[in-house]
Amino acid sequence: MSLTYEERRQTILAQLATQGKVQVQALAELFQVSTETIRRDLDRLEKEGELRKVYGGAVRVRSGMIEAPFQKRSLLQLNEKQRIGAAAASLIEDGETVMLDNGTTTLEIMRQLRSRSQVTVITNSVPILACALEDFAGKIIFAGGEINNAVQASTGPVAHELLNQFKVNKAFISAGGISLTDGITDYMLEEALISRKMMECAEESVLVADHTKFGRSTFAKIAPMDQISMVITDSGCPSEWVNALHQMEIEMVHSI
Template sequence: MSLTFEDRRMTILNQLEMEGKVQVHHLSELLAVSTETVRRDLDRLEKEGKLRKVYGGAVKMRMELVEPPFLKRAQMMRPEKMAIGKLAASLVQDGETIMLDNGTTTIEMMPHLKDRTNVTIITHSIPILNLALETFRGRIIFAGGEVNAEYKAVSGILTDQTLDQFKVNKAFVSVGGISLADGITDFHLGEAVISRKMMQRAEEAIVLTDHTKFGMATFARVSKLEDISMLITDAGCPKEWIDTIEALGIEVLISE
């Protein structure tokens, strides 16, 4: 019995969600239909705004090609980010040194670390630095460098060299997107370089992300999925993603 368009549609969109792209010949074998049928399905889905056709297949629609400013991002998915930040902070043990990148999810760890006098925080994020100066009672190390007023962070060779001086227990990094094909990505090359360096200098690399980032690939690659130790997300994360990431040997924690 042949599959209906709705059945094929669901399979194509599921593949697109996980992989970020699909290929005509692979879908033809998977769905047991002709390549012409697949192309017609892709045409129809493109008209629905579900994907964008490319040579040999299709890719996921990228709803935002430019990352919103920090203050705007801080208000997006705020309850989910707060819950993720709280769970992430609970993993920090007394005596540990941690790195925090310039993320609107990583900053949500700070309210839950403020009384931790025996914890050291290393960051290049100006908002995290400002909040730490107001509320955090532990040690603060700022990885200085060239200030980018738009991103509200420092980056460049000085920041990179500063981070190279440390070996820390945990690095908590945020992401622009997560996909099976492209791994962990960010909107900005400079931010991606710093997040990658933090992961390299840590015993555990922990990604913090809300569920809207899954299946997305943004401009600059941070790392392969296999390079991270743990991923913390919210309950909106699809089960297929959780199963796939755990199958790679990565621990997944879901915030309440």
């Protein structure tokens, strides 16, 4: 019995959510229908604003390749980020040293660590540094370098060289996008390279991201998915991603 359009639609959208793209021929074989039927399905989904057709298939509609300013981003999905920050902070034990990359979600981790006098935080983020200087009871180390005003963080060879001096327990990494095909990505190469360096310096890398980041690919690659051990996200994370991460044996924590 052939599937209806609505049934095919759900499968197509699920593939887009995890892989970021679909191919006409592969879908035709999966559904056992003609390529013409699939192209009509993709036409319809494009009109619904769910995807963008490309040669041989379609890709997920991107939200844009330019990242919003830090202050504006800090207000987006704020409740989710605060819960993710609390869940991440609860995983940090006294005596540990952790790295926080520059992001609005990692900033919420810093806010949750204010009273933790036995924790050391290393960061390249100016907003995280400023937060720590207010009332953080632990030790803060700033990976200084060339300050990029656009992203409010230090980047470049000096920052990389300083990070090279450390081996830490955990690195908490934020992302612009998360895709099974493209891995963890960010909007700016300089920031992606710093996040990648932090992962190299850590015994364990933890990805912190709200549900809007899943199925999205941005400009610069940070790392493949298999280089992280845990994902902390909110309850809005698509079920397709829950299943995909389980199959990859990546631990998933839903913030409460």
